[in-house]
Amino acid sequence: MATNIQGNSIERAPIGVFDSGFGGLTILRDIRRALPHYDYLFIGDNARAPYGTRSRELVYEFTLQAVKHLFAQGCHLIILACNTASAEALRTIQQRDLPHIAPTRRVLGVVRPTVEKVGELTRTGHIGVFGTPGTIASGSYNIEIEGMYPGYKVHGHACPMWVPLVENRESSGDGADYFVKKDISLLLDDCPEIDTVILGCTHYPLLIDKIHKHMPPGVKVVQQGPIVAESLANYLQRHPEIESHCSRGGTCQYFTTEDPDHFSPLASVFVNEPVQARRVIL
Ligand code: DGL
Numbered sequence: 387m388a389t390n391i392q393g394n395s396i397e398r399a400p401i402g403v404f405d406s407g408f409g410g411l412t413i414l415r416d417i418r419r420a421l422p423h424y425d426y427l428f429i430g431d432n433a434r435a436p437y438g439t440r441s442r443e444l445v446y447e448f449t450l451q452a453v454k455h456l457f458a459q460g461c462h463l464i465i466l467a468c469n470t471a472s473a474e475a476l477r478t479i480q481q482r483d484l485p486h487i488a489p490t491r492r493v494l495g496v497v498r499p500t501v502e503k504v505g506e507l508t509r510t511g512h513i514g515v516f517g518t519p520g521t522i523a524s525g526s527y528n529i530e531i532e533g534m535y536p537g538y539k540v541h542g543h544a545c546p547m548w549v550p551l552v553e554n555r556e557s558s559g560d561g562a563d564y565f566v567k568k569d570i571s572l573l574l575d576d577c578p579e580i581d582t583v584i585l586g587c588t589h590y591p592l593l594i595d596k597i598h599k600h601m602p603p604g605v606k607v608v609q610q611g612p613i614v615a616e617s618l619a620n621y622l623q624r625h626p627e628i629e630s631h632c633s634r635g636g637t638c639q640y641f642t643t644e645d646p647d648h649f650s651p652l653a654s655v656f657v658n659e660p661v662q663a664r665r666v667i668l
Contacts (some may be wrong), residue, residue, distance in 0.1 A: 388511060394518030397460060397631060398630075398631055398632060398633035398634075399425075399427075399459065399460030399461050399462060399631065399632070399633055400424070400425035400426050400459070400460075400462065400632070400633055400637070400638075400639065401417075401424055401425070401426050401427070401460060401461070401464070401465065401618075401632055402427050402428075402429070402453075402456035402461035402463065402464035402465070403417070403426055403428045403429075403464070403465050403467050404427075404428075404429050404431075404449070404452045404453070404456065404464060404465070404466055404467060404468065404471070405428075405429075405430055405431070405466075405467045405468040405471075405588055406430070406431050406432075406434065406435040406436060406438075406448075406470065406471070406651065407430050407431065407432045407435035407436070407549070407553050407589065408430060408432070408467055408552055408553065408589065408592065408649075408656060409468065409549070409552065409587060409588035409590075409591075409592065410428065410430060410468060410590030411428070411465070411653055411656040411657050412467075412589075412591040412592060412609075412611050412656065413465065413467035413496065413588050413610060413611050413614050413615075414426060414428055414467060414586050414638070414657065415611060415656065415657050415658070416611030416614065416615040417465070417611075417614065417615045417618055417655075418613050418638065419615065420612075420615035420616065420618070420619055421615065421618065421619055421622070422636055423634045423636055424632050424633070424634055424636070425541075425601070425633045425635045425636070425637045425638070425639075426637070426638040426639070426641070427456065427459060427461060427638075427639050427641070427655070428638065428640050428641065429452055429454060429455070429456065429641045429642070429643075429666060429668075430640075430641070430642045430643070430644075430649065430653075430663075431448060431642075431643045431668065432553065432642050432643055432644035432648075432649060433643035433644045434448055434641075434643060435549065435553050436518065436549040436550060436553065437468065437470045437471065437518070438470045438517070438518020438519055438520045438521065438544075438546065438549055438587065439518070439519055439520070439546060440520065440534060441599075442474045442475075442524070445460075445470055445471060445474040445475050445520060446474060446478055446479075447474040448471075448478065448668070449466065449468075449471040449474075449475040449476075450475065450483060451668040452477060452668055453493055454485075454487065455546065455666065455668050457487065457488050457491060458512075459648040461491070461560060462490070462491045462492070462495070462530070462628055462629070462631035462632065463491070463492050463494070463632060464491075464492070464493045465493075465494050465496070465614070465618065465629050466493060466494070466495045466496065466511045467496060467544075467588050467614070468496070468588055469495075469496055469497060469517055469518065469521045469526075469586045469587050469588060469610075470517075470520045470521050470554040471495070471588070472495030472496050472497045472498075472526070473495075473497055473498075473517075473520065473524040473526035473527075474519045474520055474521075474524055476493065476494075476495040476497075479493055480493060481537060483567065487608055490627075491628075492628055494618070494621065495611050496588065496614050497526050497527065497586075498530065498617075499610075499614050499616075499617035500586070500608065500610050500613055500614075500615050501527065501530040501531050501534055502534070502617070503536065503608070504582060504584060504608060505535050505538075507582045507606055507608065508581055508582040508606075509581055510579045510580070510581045511535075511537060511539060512538075512539050512541065512577055512579040512581065512582075513531060513538060513539070513540050513541070513578045513580065513582050513583070513584065514541045514542075514543065514573050514577070514580040514583035514584070514605075515527045515533065515540060515541070515542045515543070515583070515584045515586045515615065516543055516544075516545050516548075516569065516573070516583060516584070516585055516586055516587065516590060517542060517544060517545070517586035517587050518544065518545070518546070518549060518568070518587050519544040519545075519546050521544075521586055521587065522542040522543065522544040522586075523544070524577075525542075525577060527540055527542060527584065527586055528540040528542065539572070539577075541577045541580060542575060542586075543569060543573040543576075544574060545565070545569045545570075545587075545590075546590065547565040548565065548566070548569070548587065548590060548593060549587065550591045550593045550602045551565065552589045552593065553589075555652060557592050557593050557596070558595070558596075559589050560593070562593055562596045563579045563596055563599070563600070564600075566593055566596040566600050567596055568602040570597070570600045570601055570608060574602065574605070575601070579590065580605065581604065581605055581606060582605070582606045582608060583601070583605055583606065583608065584608045584610075584612075585607060585608060585609055585610065588610060591610075591611065592656065593607050594607075594609070638657075639664075640653060640661050640662070640663040640664070641663060641664050641665070641666040642663050642664075642665060642666070643665070643667065643668060644665075645665070646663040646664055646665050647663075648665045649661075650662055650663045653659050
């Protein structure tokens with residue numbers, strides 16, 4: 387067991403990564419690529435996905451259950467690899483729950499790091515955001531981007547069919563073409579000056595072939611995985627008191643609230659390695 391400067395032992399545990407379903411794997415994949423030496427514990431709440439069409443109260447309740455479970459497994463740091471949970475539950479968990487349940491542990495989201503990056507990418511200052519109905523209705527991206535870059539305009543567009551397409555393994559079918567094309571047209575018809583579009587849902591990179599196929603050339607598509615990975619690496623450097631609690635074995639354990647026999651084969655494709663998930667009840 388490792389020791390700190392005073393010679394006291396430090397408990398180390400995996401970094402927790404949470405999403406409503408498969409989408410968080412797109413973030414996990416890039417985090418592991420950038421920071422391969424840490425251990426990770428992933429939970430997908432597939433049994434209750436999608437979160438994006440649920441009430442804010444339920445998203446908060448489900449997310450808090452997952453956070454408490456990951457803390458009970460020893461995690462000191464949790465990444466909410468889910469925009470809906472980041473937009474609708476993170477602030478309350480950070481400000482109201484953490485001081486009581488785990489004052490020395492941390493929960494981070496995916497909205498803030500994405501917003502910090504997007505200012506470098508747009509030329510027109512018109513930024514599109516695709517997200518779940520919950521994320522778009524929360525106005526999180528508008529508040530964060532317009533607060534950080536006064537003068538920029540954010541055009542949010544909810545894509546309620548995209549997550550069900552992924553969760554139901556329809557991401558390469560004709561249905562995906564229909565809905566992706568339609569939502570891209572609706573966003574860009576509304577504001578042709580948009581030159582940068584954030585995929586503000588971690589499931590959407592799983593539709594990336596369709597998105598590239600239907601997005602006009604010249605419009606940048608922002609995927610969050612590499613951005614969140616870079617931001618996490620930076621965070622761990624700046625926070626040795628958290629980093630020292632992250633175990634370093636290069637392993638990854640996968641849990642799902644659904645049937646692991648359904649989860650594992652598709653998850654293996656997304657993370658490009660064999661996955662043997664186990665069932666968890668939150
Ligand atoms: N992948 C999640 C997100 O980034 C949630 C999708 C959902 O469950 O609706 O928003």
